[in-house]
Amino acid sequence: MSNDDPETVLSIPLKKTDPVELYLPLRKLVASKYSESDAQKVESVLQTLNKCRRDMVERGGDLSLPMQRDCLIHYFQCLCMVDPLFTSLSSDADADADPIIFVWYDAINPEHEEGVSSERNAIQLEKAAVLFNLGAIYSQIAASCDRTTALGRHLAMESFKVAANFFFKLWKVFAKHVVSATLDLTVQFAEFLHHLFSAQASELELQQQLNNNHASYALQQHRCDPLFSPVCDFYLKANYLILVVLGVAGRKHDYRFDQGETWVTHLSQKLNFFKAKAREAAHVTKSFILPRSLLPEVYSSVNSCALDHDAECVTEILVRGICRKPNLQQIYLDLLLSEFNPFKIVKDGKLVANPWDMPPPYPTNSAILSSSPSPWYSNILQYLPLKKSEPLNLYESLRNYFVLKYSESVAKKVEGLLEMLQKLRNEMLRDDLSLPFRRDCLIRYFKCLCMIEPFFPLNILPNPPIFVWYNAISPQQDSSQHNIHLEKASVLFNLVALCTRIALSCNLTTIQGQRLAMDALNDASNWLSLLRFESKKASGTIDLSEPYTTMIGNKISKLKLKFPHSQSDGSSLPGYPASAYAWSIFGLLGENLESKMKSCHDETDPNDVTEQFILGYCKSHSLLQEVCQLRCLDLLSEVSPVKIKDGNLVANATLEGLNLALENMSLQETPQ
Template sequence: MTNNPERVLSVPLKKSDSVELHRRLRKFVATANSERDAQRVEEFLETLHRCRLDMLERDLSLPMRRNCLIHYFKCICMVEPLFTAISSNGNADSDPITFVWYDSLQPDRFSSQRSIQLEKASVLFNLGAICSQIGASCSHTTAVGRHFAIDAFKDAAKFFWKLWKVYAKDVSATLDLTLVFTQTLYLLFSAQASELKLQQHLDHTCVISALHQHRCALSYKSVSKKYRRALDLLLRDSAVTKYVINSDVDWINHLNQKMNFFRVQARQRRSSILPKSERPKTFKVVQLSPVEKLLRGMCTCVDRWMPKQQPLFLDLMLSEYSPFGIMDGGKLVAMPWDMPPPYPTSLSILSSSPSSHMLAVPLKKSDHLDFYDSLRTYFVIKYSESVASSVEGFLKILDKLRREMQCDTLSLHIHRDHLIRYLKHLCMIEKFFPMTTVPNPPSFIWYDAFNPQQVSSQHNIFLEKASIVFNLGAICTQIASSCDLTNIQGHQVAMDALNEASHWFLVLLPVAKKASATMDLTVKCIQMLSKIITAQIAELKRSPHSQSDGSSSAVYPVSLLYQKAYDISTFGPLAENLRQSSVPQFLESKMKTSHQTGPSDVIKQFLSGYCEAQSLLREGCQTPCLDLLSDPMIGLLMEN
């Protein structure tokens, strides 16, 4: 066996019959709880029904279908407590909800059950399948296309791993949801991701070094082993073997070819495997193209800067949006990001006036900057006119994003989204700084958040990054301050906002040290703000919404945290800088008083389900960079 079959495998999606969820679930809520509760979840149940229709829509792009599946999975996790209650309620049997799902490889077979576990397992299967199709549709001959294909196959493998480990064992359904087949899919897409990763390594290596040979030998062996394990699983179970033989794809022959090719390659390179004592510590690689540098900067930003634990409720703040929007080719589909809440956001989350119990940190202001001309000139001088033209679309978007994130009329959560997006794009361009070859490099001008008389003007991109991260932390404190803390929805959003603010001020410390700037970016100021946020989080945890007894024993630690922040605020130059701000008065009042919120309500069941969905999807099942496929800027880069 000497030739590697170039084709990769993908999995078709499972299909399902339509089912009426809105009317039946609403009837159950009204009967089991009250008509008032049914009215409170009316909007959510309508959204749930629409999400299921969108999830089954066949005319959407692959990234959009992935978004709809993720969205719907969160929906059904939110209503799972209702299905648990229905199954334990004998009177609900008069109007049962039955899910019908067809086998992905043999559509004439189907499973019909009342269990929501079948619905969850099938949606999770389709998430893996759609990611496999995205990976197969990407170009495997270009660096950018291969990067997205690797991420897509990794996501597919992780979804099938979750299906195999968590859901398949509790679902008696079609053969595509069995333990053997879901484990096979996990191994298959892990192997395909590893294969492309190996090809990426081979393309980026410019010298045939000992370390290069060593790594190639190990990689070929690893890929061969994954394909062999997938093939062994298929052949071990006679029912599954017959199942794949009768499908349209020659699974067994394909896996056998892949396994043999990589096994032969591994054997040929076996003599190149070095003992650990002889392995070089470094090796040379080719210079990345400007487009590859931009993409790598974005992914590095996602991996190192973005919060690892995404907020569970902060993105529910969609008060200025309808639950639906025109999203793809003129089709009406549900919002693909986090689930719209099952309650009116303007009433249940936002307060009519900012909370006096929360410190809302002001934003840093900046002067206008013509980013586009400076950056394009740099690419012309450093590389060529053709390279500058290839990244021109990105440079225009970057310039536009900087203007938009300075807009004062944006709502808080939209302003946060703009800042996050601009930070990601800024990290893409960071590798090209300092721009010493440009006659007039971009100059960043930022004013102190607490004392606008102070200003810093630098060519250093770390001033720009530090200021953006500061504003991300500040905008999250403003979101927390705007929440109504007397109900569970507002309380949860405020808690998430403060946790995210804490993250931003934590990551701000190292980058602020690289920017000699205004007093608000000093270590002392950042430490003070971090302690204030930590104290506010501790204070919120004492509320009934956090299942705390709110006893007086918790008062001293919270008060002590405020005391530490106050001590920092009254020392040295920082004290003078904060003199005209409200920070000292806020801390003085906080050291004397505490605040508690009101009781929880029945919506907590829905939020519990949402937490489960978010937890499952965030625990390694989604590669952040794959979300970039929905970004128009990435489309511009991939065209070049």
């Protein structure tokens, strides 16, 4: 595909802001409104909030784009946690509370007299500006990608999608609550940026399809023709909205918008090009109908690149594979037990927000788990064992595959991922790890399996790897297959077993223990739904069969009904909805259980500052999961165990301490 300047994409600069002290006034407010002990419980969150904003202002220019992204996301989460405090500050504006003045400058024309927003105690302005900058930083990440490669095009496409999602939230929700909005925070400008970046993401997706050199011409045409029209529609809407924005700038704000004229020309050229292509595609589509035998079995962005594509596409296939792994972890479970979540609940209910630039692992509160199961669990789940497996050198098999299939240089490009995969498989078989650490290990290993899945079966190898797994109920029975779906299903079974064990170990005499147990059971249900889907692709032992997994699912659902404080929607946290499909796997039983759960509602205590902070964290987590659902972009993060560097997948050198800890750990697992 060619147009006047096919490599040109638009991005948006970040908004600038003045420094502001957050820690002292907010801590003083918590101590006066609640108590000094409450202030100590949330002190870490306030300190990290202050550090994030200071780094955002003072270090922004020195940080890489992914690091700026990490800082902004961390700051937004902290900001949502302290949201209730600003309501108090506003109501106490005439009292002794110290005001907090947020000052933000227009991203397009910060020097103009109307290019600044300044509001007293207005967290709405702060949140809207941070969301704008998150969208802007993703647009800059997209524009910085090498779009001449398959991996670069894919990362750019996904980054533009996330940028569009952030501006959608700004347009539909956050911009409406800003009182003194500059042009860049108006509803019209946010709507324009949403459509602009949606158009650029759709165009890159179209390029991915057209660059599938190994598909037949007819199949290429069949896949790509429907995509021309949506790209055209996005550019049409963006063309209209940029003219609206220019009108607003001229009438309401009365300042120069130099980029506007350049953007109008660029968008007009794009629109004319895709209009012509859409008409041409519509004409071609009418001229023939693709036979059913040539139609692809599945349509998705994950499958847009043929598996026997050239070597340049290998890292892209691996990166896209991570999208197969949904983010099903439960919030309260991760707040308490995950060593990879920077936000923690520790001893005595204290909240800890580790600095955004501090790599994992993070200290956890494993002491909340008891060494003996709760007495009211008297059913099969108490004895649900983990599946065992034979050791396997996946690293050597996969590396040999990439050498034989492609080249030594390609094998080196993905070596970091293969090393991490092997390390995680070795660790997950250890019996001396704590329950939370083993869960983290299994989740990370499952993510790696999703990345390598597109290359299986490794038929070109003389001796492909054989996965050997034993029946959890009758260990004398085993299943030996080359099928990676057996490996994935077995890992999912162990995640279900581990999560139920965590629930069994909770102290249900405390609210924290009840919430953790509920979250663990919700987590088990979610992994179980994936297990039932995955096990259909592998003929494993009877513990992976449909009847057995259905029985486990019913047992988990019945256990949830026994909780003294069941949540209204099956979630462990008030105000945070559980995943809708978690109940659907149980059919009519699930619907009945869900209705019963809704009859019990546990409200958040407005007088408990830590409860309010946790609720704010849940809201931010929910929004970010919705907007940043493309997990492959996490490989750009400085704290990702495997990261993309110069087009290669490498082990993160900054996490060497974690690797050493893995090798030297000897933590006693909770007795069965």
